[in-house]
Amino acid sequence: MRSMRWGVLAALVLVGPLRAQETRPMTFMDVMEMRSVGAGSLSPDGSRVVYTVSLPHWKSGKAYTDLFVADAATGVARQMTFTREKNETGPQWARDGRRLAFLSDREGSQQVYLLAVEGGEARKLTEAKDGVHAFAFSRDGKWLAFSAGKAEDRQLSLVDLASEELAVTALPKHATPIRDFTFADDGARLFFTSPDRLDKDDVKRKEKKFDVRLADPEQAPVHLWSVDLKEKVEKRWTEGTGLTITAFDLSMDGRWAAFRAMPAGRRVGDITREEASLHLLDLGSGKVHPVLEKYARFSAFSPDGQWLAYSAPERFERLRNTKLWVVPTTGGSAKNLMAGKDLSVSAANWGEDSRTLYFTEAVGVDQHLFALSVADGTMTQLTKEAGVLAGSYSYEAKAFLLTHSHPRKPMDFYVAKPQSVGTPTAWVKVSDANPQVAKLSLGSTETVRWKAKDGVQVEGLLIKPLGYVKGRRYPLIVQLHGGPAAADMNTFQGRYVTYPHLYAAAGYAVFQPNYRGSSNYGEAFTRQIGGNFMRLSYGDIISGVDHLIREGIADPDKLGMMGWSAGGHLSSWTLTQTDRFKAISTGAGAVNWISMYAESDVQSVREFYLGGKPYEAWDNFVNESALKYIKNAKTPTLIHVGEADQRVPKPQSDELYMALKKLGVPVEYIVYPGMPHGLTEPRYQLVKMVSEFNWFEKWIKGKPEWFDWKALLDTLPADAEAKPETPTGSTAPRRR
Numbered sequence: 001m002r003s004m005r006w007g008v009l010a011a012l013v014l015v016g017p018l019r020a021q022e023t024r025p026m027t028f029m030d031v032m033e034m035r036s037v038g039a040g041s042l043s044p045d046g047s048r049v050v051y052t053v054s055l056p057h058w059k060s061g062k063a064y065t066d067l068f069v070a071d072a073a074t075g076v077a078r079q080m081t082f083t084r085e086k087n088e089t090g091p092q093w094a095r096d097g098r099r100l101a102f103l104s105d106r107e108g109s110q111q112v113y114l115l116a117v118e119g120g121e122a123r124k125l126t127e128a129k130d131g132v133h134a135f136a137f138s139r140d141g142k143w144l145a146f147s148a149g150k151a152e153d154r155q156l157s158l159v160d161l162a163s164e165e166l167a168v169t170a171l172p173k174h175a176t177p178i179r180d181f182t183f184a185d186d187g188a189r190l191f192f193t194s195p196d197r198l199d200k201d202d203v204k205r206k207e208k209k210f211d212v213r214l215a216d217p218e219q220a221p222v223h224l225w226s227v228d229l230k231e232k233v234e235k236r237w238t239e240g241t242g243l244t245i246t247a248f249d250l251s252m253d254g255r256w257a258a259f260r261a262m263p264a265g266r267r268v269g270d271i272t273r274e275e276a277s278l279h280l281l282d283l284g285s286g287k288v289h290p291v292l293e294k295y296a297r298f299s300a301f302s303p304d305g306q307w308l309a310y311s312a313p314e315r316f317e318r319l320r321n322t323k324l325w326v327v328p329t330t331g332g333s334a335k336n337l338m339a340g341k342d343l344s345v346s347a348a349n350w351g352e353d354s355r356t357l358y359f360t361e362a363v364g365v366d367q368h369l370f371a372l373s374v375a376d377g378t379m380t381q382l383t384k385e386a387g388v389l390a391g392s393y394s395y396e397a398k399a400f401l402l403t404h405s406h407p408r409k410p411m412d413f414y415v416a417k418p419q420s421v422g423t424p425t426a427w428v429k430v431s432d433a434n435p436q437v438a439k440l441s442l443g444s445t446e447t448v449r450w451k452a453k454d455g456v457q458v459e460g461l462l463i464k465p466l467g468y469v470k471g472r473r474y475p476l477i478v479q480l481h482g483g484p485a486a487a488d489m490n491t492f493q494g495r496y497v498t499y500p501h502l503y504a505a506a507g508y509a510v511f512q513p514n515y516r517g518s519s520n521y522g523e524a525f526t527r528q529i530g531g532n533f534m535r536l537s538y539g540d541i542i543s544g545v546d547h548l549i550r551e552g553i554a555d556p557d558k559l560g561m562m563g564w565s566a567g568g569h570l571s572s573w574t575l576t577q578t579d580r581f582k583a584i585s586t587g588a589g590a591v592n593w594i595s596m597y598a599e600s601d602v603q604s605v606r607e608f609y610l611g612g613k614p615y616e617a618w619d620n621f622v623n624e625s626a627l628k629y630i631k632n633a634k635t636p637t638l639i640h641v642g643e644a645d646q647r648v649p650k651p652q653s654d655e656l657y658m659a660l661k662k663l664g665v666p667v668e669y670i671v672y673p674g675m676p677h678g679l680t681e682p683r684y685q686l687v688k689m690v691s692e693f694n695w696f697e698k699w700i701k702g703k704p705e706w707f708d709w710k711a712l713l714d715t716l717p718a719d720a721e722a723k724p725e726t727p728t729g730s731t732a733p734r735r736r
């Protein structure tokens with residue numbers, strides 16, 4: 001790669017220490033050192049919250065997680081584990097709420113550990129040779145079950161929590177490997193799924209390095225079983241050669257099981273969740289009742305066992321809104337609780353009264369909490385706070401565990417009671433994973449709306465440059481989200497994909513349009529691009545740029561564009577439709593839908609967007625391909641792709657690069673070794689950001705050169721290891 005002087009970039013990255021009361025611009029390393037919270041869970045009595053915090057680690061190129069426990073009433077948090085370069089994951093509360101178990105690789109392979117919340121060292125519960133895959137507590141508090149072993153011979157064992165020695169007993173070996181499992185509510189049985197057969201020769205040939213891959217191999221059916229923990233006797237619950245159970249739930253009254261299933265046998269292209277059916281199993285009679293033939297997304301029994309809630313569209317077609325339905329377990333017709341509501345809800349939680357469902361749903365650039373009446377479908381919006389809210393309700397703890405983020409604050413956990421959930425000041429904040437963000441100067445984020453050429457209103461976000469002055473025009477970077485059935489929202493943006501605050505610090509405005517095909521704006525808005533993907537979405541984007549020019553914000557002579565996945569498709573399309581942009585960065589984008597159809601691991605959604613299969617809609621596949629118009633390309637283009645991307649495979653980027661080289665268009669091409677559709681290696685994420693940022697600096701601002709490895713290496717911490725601030729509430733480091 002050619003060298004480049006960093007100019008403004010060097011000033012951004014190599015900022016010196018500042019006094020505590022001052023703020024400074026965000027840097028690339030700030031993005032790389034962002035921590036994330038996850039795996040949040042309320043204790044059964046609602047008094048505590050456990051969650052994980054993931055910290056980046058440069059030397060290994062990974063992120064490692066530790067456990068935190070917070071008081072749900074005060075928000076005071078304690079760091080519970082301190083295992084450097086190891087992971088503590090999947091925390092679950094014991095029934096007494098005084099202990100929790102988790103998975104850890106602190107001593108080699110992944111095992112289960114038990115930790116008393118009030119103090120003391122974590123106790124190792126398992127010594128599984130090939131590690132533990134998953135575990136679960138029984139609701140009576142007597143047992144912890146875990147699955148262990150290699151995938152081809154995974155089996156179940158029990159830990160006796162009532163015994164002082166916490167004795168481990170292996171359950172009778174099942175004939176084939178265990179997949180998923182859960183306890184019956186009374187703790188007397190374990191239910192599990194397992195395939196009908198295992199091809200041992202297939203396993204052995206791979207061990208012997210005969211590791212050729214057969215396309216779309218035959219899959220064994222997977223069925224539901226149980227084992228009685230006292231008698232150690234197994235029972236099979238489902239039959240059939242055409243069925244593979246992918247998930248199941250049990251009712252609390254012990255009378256019912258619900259399961260989702262996919263077709264078994266050899267696949268034809270991609271198998272999608274649209275093919276999942278939903279079934280209700282009477283555990284008394286053993287009879288299976290079909291509930292939904294396809295498009296089953298989620299299911300959950302009401303606490304009283306009288307209802308099964310699930311989500312499904314009203315019409316079995318691509319990208320239709322999914323609605324919440326309920327069906328009586330004892331028989332009767334399913335009821336659509338969201339008829340006439342233009343929302344798409346994929347999951348929900350029951351209230352303890354078995355009469356209310358709670359869910360979060362995005363509306364435009366914000367996401368809120370709603371309650372839905374089972375009796376009459378009345379829907380109530382419970383929160384109106386700007387930002388993105390998610391989470392769930394625990395009818396046992398009688399509280400919500402929420403996550404919330406907005407443009408100036410990364411995601412954290414909050415506890416809220418039902419009676420005050422609509423009042424954000426009453427929420428109890430129980431995590432603070434990124435206190436350092438308070439010291440950063442961030443561009444202000446505003447919602448912008450404009451009319452497309454056909455009169456449809458379109459919405460997006462505008463992040464203004466630091467020190468923005470009204471009436472002054474600024475260079476504009478257009479950032480296009482992927483999907484395309486997704487949206488840019490009012491959340492904190494500090495990831496390698498977009499990182500708008502670095503552009504704001506360098507004097508750019510950043511525009512994130514939610515073009516036609518995006519979610520959150522109703523079913524018609526999302527589906528309208530079917531058969532007209534590129535042209536309609538592109539028109540919305542360009543009309544938004546024109547709006548910002550008319551408003552006196554964007555400099556029409558200093559425009560740049562970047563996108564990944566569907567945003568990459570549209571960036572490459574823009575390259576062939578206009579020369580208004582001074583520079584484009586396109587990542588994991590498609591340019592030839594004919595070749596892309598079979599190269600990719602996904603076909604069905606492309607059939608919707610492009611009007612069929614390529615041999616059914618050849619002309620449209622060609623007309624929607626940027627490669628058809630590539631002779632129009634003039635804009636300097638930077639191309640990114642993961643070498644192992646299966647969603648938008650590397651040949652798509654190869655085709656674009658070769659065409660631009662042959663045409664004499666300025667182009668650079670970065671291939672990220674071993675990376676899938678998203679970049680998971682932190683060093684590659686940094687390369688992507690630095691190269692992209694400086695591509696715009698060169699071609700928009702006229703900086704003389706582009707990329708310099710030494711300057712990039714100089715941004716790393718001295719020991720190539722991130723050492724961010726300790727999250728608020730932690731104690732002195734020691735392993736537990």
